[in-house]
Amino acid sequence: MAKRQSTRNGIATDSETKSVRTRARILDAAAHVLSVKGFAGTRLTDVAEYAEVQAPAIYYYFSSREELIEEVMFAGIGEMRRYLKDVIDGLPHDMSALDKILAAVEAHLRHELELSDYTTASIRNSGQIPEHLQTRQRKEEAAYGRLWRKLFEQALAEGLIDPELDIKTAQLLVMGGLNWAAEWFDPRRFSIDDVVRNAQILVRNGLLSHSSKR
Template sequence: MALSKTVAQNAEVGRTGILDAAALLLGRQGYGAVSLRMIAEAAGIKAGSIYYHFASKDDIITEILDAGIQAVHDEVRDRVAALSADAPARDVFRAVLRGHLCALLEHGAYTSANVRIFGQVPPVVRDANLPVRRAYEAFLDNLLSELKVRDAIRSDVNLPRFRLLLIGALNATLEWFDPQKGSAEDLADDYADTFLNGILSQSGDNT
């Protein structure tokens, strides 16, 4: 296949090459559709050789899942940290959405793989990924909580529930996003406006 050849040519061999090849395939085809033989071919080695680097298929998956969450967590944290301490709430919120969507849609084989396959892997693998997920969720909750303390977010907003809404909406973009129809940053800004302002007209029949 043309795709596999390309991957094989570009991949470094060894541990990293296997992980990169696996993340790319898993993000595109899902957990059940990707076999060790496919991963090996994409990485430029034979299936049996994988077991020199990893004890099992699930070990590979576990490592990819963790790296995927960490990548988006790092990207969001760095973008928020780059803002001045008194940046407007709107800018903070935009930075979060830009970081999450750019990590997911533009630079993230591991993040894409995580979003795509997390719901498909065996329970034991899912559980192994939970600590890293919880850390990212707690980071977002703290950030949103600060905005609420600053009175930028309405007091009647249920923050943990809004965070679930937000992450669900952001991750779902993976299913339809097309980079040729606009950048991830533009999409993030559009989503940010919708979440911040709502869709309701101020002048309409909104009794």
């Protein structure tokens, strides 16, 4: 698999030290391996090979395999939250809240499936990581969920969402469906554009109030 460009904030630049660049390269490699092989299958030897460093060198930057994976998981959700916030902040102020939800659907899917190994790794391994490694990740997930909740509440206030829906449950179902795409998406079989379009249709039709459908 070709390397995807990292969108993680703070990625090293040419002006930074070799140590900082090496640490960033190890994190990028760990994100890729974790996104492909999962928590149980991620080995430091594979990370070292992908990062083009000697395996013992990883311990200079991270005390353990668990610390390295925890950093990847935290970074994945954190960068997705920042990406979605930037997308939402860039939308027209007069756009309906439902259309903003559909824009969020696209942002989530593209970041998850196309832009970031970190986000793919975080989503695919969320249920596999030991509880003691999830503290920072859970806080980021909660902050990410609040971005979605605000959009759902706005859409409900605008009369665009079926009032019979419990928006908390609806939000979790939408986000769960989007996250599951990381398990089955294969760019050799599916177009990301088609996945986004189908997801938006499903979400729109599933949320719309009866009055909005007429």
